[in-house]
Amino acid sequence: MGTVILKNLTYFIRSLFDLDIFKDSESALYFVLPIIGLLLVYIIKQTWLKKHIGHGISSTLHAISKLNGIIPRYNIYASLITAPLTAGFGGSVGLQGPAVSIGAALGSNTAQLFHMNTKTRMLLIGCAAAGAMASMFKAPLAAIVFAVEIFSLDIAFVSLVPLLLASISAVVTSYLFLGTDVLLNFKLIEQFMVEDIPFYILLGLVTALASIYFSKVFFAITAFFKQFESRALRLLIGGVAIGTMLYFIPQLYGEGYGLMNNLLKGDHITAIGHTPFNVDLSNIWIVILLLLGISAFKAIAMTTTFGAGGVGGIFIPTLVMGSTLGHACAKIINNIGFGFHVSETNFTLIGMTGLMAGVLHAPLTAIFLIAEITSGYELFVPLMIVSAISFAITKHYVSHSIYTMKLAERGELMTHDKDKNVLMVLDIDKVIEKNFIILKPDMKLGHILKNAVSKSSRNHFPVVNDNHEFLGSLRLDDIRHIMFDIDKYDTVNVSNLMQVPVSLIDYDKDSMNVIMDKFKTSGAWNLPVIKNEKYYGYISKSKLLTAYRHQLIEFTS
CATH class of the missing domain: 1.10.3080.10 (Clc chloride channel)
Incomplete structure (x- = not known):
């Protein structure tokens, strides 16, 4: 229905300028009308929507890979209003992307309404994309191929049946409202030689x-x-x-x-x-x-x-x-x-x-x-x-x-590689641990033992300067051999004992796939996380692998 409304609105706007009264000024209209359409879209964006409207399929792929399929509700009607104004007034664009955007937003919000899990939400978005394609072109088979190829859906019985139902129901709906005419009319006259x-x-x-x-x-x-x-x-x-x-x-x-x-x-x-x-x-x-x-x-x-x-x-x-x-x-x-x-x-x-x-x-x-x-x-x-x-x-x-x-x-593209897909949808904030006692480089050994080692269940202690910039880390193993030597309590500083880690995790730049590779190449069990060039926390390999396993089960269940 979203695609049907989108097409009808566009053709209605276009038909307004096919009247006889505009025939004498047709050339001028080619220059003026697209500008008017773009101006109307600009006004709607600035005064009413006040939100970004991305390219339909790209935005949907981003929602799948990084937002667990959560698409804002305004996407249902944003493209439905602005795309007909753009194309109807002569903008040199198509309607397939907006149709997918509308369908995907409907699928996502339906899943959210009924509290469906992430995998079902992803499948509903794929079904909506297939439905949009099927309705637009009256091509149910190609619509399923499109959903699988563009959105990297798995070919399995559990996903194929909903895709079939979505595609065929969209085609039937299009036939009911738009008749049996197809967008492109072709009759084979000359055979392939x-x-x-x-x-x-x-x-x-x-x-x-x-x-x-x-x-x-x-x-x-x-x-x-x-x-x-x-x-x-x-x-x-x-x-x-x-x-x-x-x-x-x-x-x-x-x-x-x-x-x-x-x-x-x-x-x-x-x-x-x-x-x-x-x-x-x-x-x-x-x-x-x-x-x-x-x-x-x-x-x-x-x-x-x-x-x-x-x-x-x-x-x-x-x-x-x-x-x-x-x-x-x-x-x-x-x-x-x-x-x-x-x-x-x-x-x-x-x-x-x-x-x-x-x-x-x-x-x-x-x-x-x-x-x-x-x-x-x-x-x-x-x-x-x-x-x-x-x-x-x-x-x-x-x-x-x-x-x-x-x-x-940005490392946010969903593909048919399940390993990369699982890593991509992992939320880095859910694997970062922050319950570490922070040390300064001028702290004495005695102070460390009394105020850090004795009060922490951790064997890692991040070292930062006055600007909270990460300098290194102190491990329990680094002081184990001198922790009972009282003579060194006031003479040995943190700066004498800390070590620079083999690798750092950049919160803003590193994808989960990159983070996993850093654990693999460094052989470390814990790696510090830097955000805006300041210490932010640690990620442990055990917590990362546990989160990965839970996400993998959800993907393949």
Whole structure:
């Protein structure tokens, strides 16, 4: 239902500007409308929500890996309001990410309402993501693959049944409210020919390069906007930039389903449509240049929309870029003069697969989604060829997808590696022990024995300076040989006895996986924890392993 409402709100807003009264000012609207939409989103964020709205799938992955699946309630309605304003007014973004965000927030809060455990909460979020995908594209099988591949869910009977039920119920709901029409209409006209395999290999290479370009552009523009602390300034710069791009390239307006569907029909004239340039669309090379331009600027327009404060997803822009690139490649092959011929509609379709596999690092989702939403199962072989090549090459140069790059850099990415997942969800505060008596470097041996050793059940004593900065530690074994030598009670200081630990744990920087590695390499049984360059506590190997075992049982039960 969340996805149905999201789509209807977006198309309702879009329909307001299809009226005859706006026909004479259509070019100006391409510049003005996206800025208006972004301004409305800015006002809502600043005056009502007053909270950050992250990218739907990235935020959901972060909630899974670091927040035990706890997603704030406002995420249910935040994207439901702001995403239609962004896309409906022409922002060059998709709705899949917001749909997943809405569904995941509903799943998480349902689990919290009924006091379900962490594992069930994670599964409900996965089911919600599958439901959002199934409802958006009417592709129940691809939706399950998407949930497993993107959210690293386990394939087991206990999780497969809920995923199946969530996916099929979402599809049925979508049919009830939106009818049987699908987002992408494709009819296979030309069959796959074995002799075309070299061209599909070439398409895989091209889409891999385009995927790397897409990812690099996204990270670069995102970094550019982050240097401006003022959201109003980001809105001003991004709004003018996106408005200018849409004025000169109207095909970047909104999600882009019309563009893709016309290319799938082989109608590039309607797909390109109106442009402010007086160009001859009967010249096939001009058409090819325009298609390549749309493909190149789609990533820029999408990321600029995000940088300006818009809310949306990258899923559909990826498909748009793939469709225009695939179609352009087919036209180049057919018109280069060597007598080759490939299906332009098939290349349009399979180009989507290549970009999705590369940009999203989701080759299986790409294969099943494109095959399912277009009934293109006859093209499974080229789908697999292009998807595999694009993913393999992109993965080599861009180690993580747009969804997961920042999480991976912080060591917060959930994967199919159960060991890393268990360590990731461990709460460091639950394994830090603070009941240690603190010593100063100038304390005498007698003072240590009277006020520390005799009053503590610990055999470790942290040593800090007046600024509470950690200097070292004193162990009971370090003073055992002199603790009964009264002559040294007033002559030996802590600074003469303490030792610098073999390793330190940084509270703010070290992930639980790094902490476990430090215990392994150092051979220590206790390691001190530093927070803001000051002593904070100790972690013992025994407590860490006990917490790990409890979390592992919860993961695998």
